[in-house]
Amino acid sequence: MGAIERLSAAGFLVELVPPDMIGITPVERLSDAQRQWITTHRDTLLAELKAANDSTLTWQVFIDCCVDLGASADEVAAMFRQQDVDDVCTVPASQIHLHASTIVEAIKRKRPHDEPVTGKVLCSILPRYAAESTASTSSG
Helix, strand or coil, X not given: CCHHHHHHHCCCEEEEECCCEEEEECHHHCCXXXXXXXXXXHHHHHHHHHHHCCHHHHHHHHHHHHHXXXXXXXXXXXXXXXXXXXXXXXXXXXXXXXXXXXXXXXXXXXXXXXXXXXXXXXXXXXXXXXXXHHHHHHHC
């Protein structure tokens, strides 16, 4: 579980406050231990928040989250049109896990009980993001 997901699961909204600050609400609910954890993991939180603002990475984080919750990448990708992908990419990073949980539950309800979970992302459904992802992977 990523740093943002950990805080989101505890009921906090985590957002990037430009240029390099972390916004957490409701701040008054943070315990001393949570405040210390945030201080210790500040760089990780900032990196996740900044990456989440990149739509290609947001989609990949969403796919990865869905896979972690028990869906295949193919099942997730098959549920989205390009406009839906664009919408997912505008979701605040702190809400990705919630959206992924909703999608995975829908997939599980539709899935035959004996169907195995396998597959890769269907890049044909996501041409713009697939191209950007391939370009950034090959250049890195």
